[in-house]
Amino acid sequence: MTYIKRNFALPIGPFHIALEEPVHFKIESEGNIVKDVSIEIGHVHRSIEFLACTKNFYQVIPLVERVCGICSHSHPICFVQAIEDIAKIEVPIRARYLRTLVGELERIHSHLLNVGIACEVMGFQTLFIKFFNTRENIKDLMEAITGHRGNYAFNTIGGVRRDINDIESIRQCVKRVKEETKKLIDESLENPTFVTRTKGIGILGHEDAINLSVVGPVARASGVSFDLRKDAHIPGGAYEFLEFDKIVEKDGDVLARIKVRLLEIRESIKIIEQVLNQLPDGPINLDKLPSIPKGIGIGRWEAPRGENLYYCITDGSDIPFRLKIRVPSYVNLHAVKNMLIGQDISDVTLIVASIDPCYSCTQR
DSSP: OOOOOOEEEEEEOSSOTTOSSOOEEEEEEETTEEEEEEEEOOSOOOOHHHHHTTSOHHHHHHHHHTTOSTTTTHHHHHHHHHHHHHHTOOOOHHHHHHHHHHHHHHHHHHHHHHHHHHHHHHTOHHHHHHHHHHHHHHHHHHHHHHSOSSSOOOEETTEESOOOOOHHHHHHHHHHHHHHHHHHHHHHHTOHHHHHHHTTSSOOOHHHHHHTTOOHHHHHTTTOOOOHHHHSOOTTSOGGGOOOOOOOOSSOSHHHHHHHHHHHHHHHHHHHHHHHHHOOOSOSSOSSOOOOOEEEEEEEEEETTEEEEEEEEEESSSSEEEEEEEOHHHHHHTTHHHHHTTSBGGGHHHHHHTTOOOTTTTOO
């Protein structure tokens, strides 16, 4: 009997149980092997960039918080930095430390979320629950500091809106998360089944990572040694005063991307401990905001998924003339095709999850 090989098209999305937001992956396979992939985004039009140009500067801050629920600190901090760039506003040093504190807490909870979801995809239910339990400690701490578990309403032009006074309780919570995270890293990376399931699949080579301009943990897992916190000056943050390591892996597979996120959690805890020990006295925002002149400003921040960039043009009024948002998921998503071709179709969901995609970010 002669068997004829046939290609099959497998649609995933735009509405699918594995997708939290609408996106469409069209997978072409020959047997179990992926031969081609097409990705369609833009199923939801939220018009955030347009709406930003109809509101005053302070009204834009809660608007851009809603570009992404996970990164609802990274987006407003980019916007206020762009405005501070235009108006030449110097942010008080205490506010810069507090922005860094919340930014690193956001990174920890995002990385715990992503690795936890990877465990769920692979069927490691116990590890999934442990990751999410640890994440709950961070979310409770975020609520204690900012007043919210998400959409924190923490940033403002020229500083932050809330101060902290109970440093010891924050320190105790971080210590508990540090202990739990160490156990989770050991349980994951020393588990032979976990390693076997993730090693060697969804590889994105170093050259492809550079050519496709991927950012964040996806880039660093493919040997691209770039982290905005280390390699650029962020005037709204305090990273230049802090000591931490840049995590870079070379294998470019799912395991490497998980490793980068897990080890970055350890570095984030190190940063938070330094912030709590070094937190300087002083104001947390400006007494009086100067008028925003006509100009062009850029805000950048190393969000959990990679470099977030805001480009803002003002015309001298109290409303932005134009706002352009470049989110990390938009550039990382296009690398999925390179990761999927030649892989077994059963690994598709795990490989896609390994870039930590936020589809709502791409539909702004």
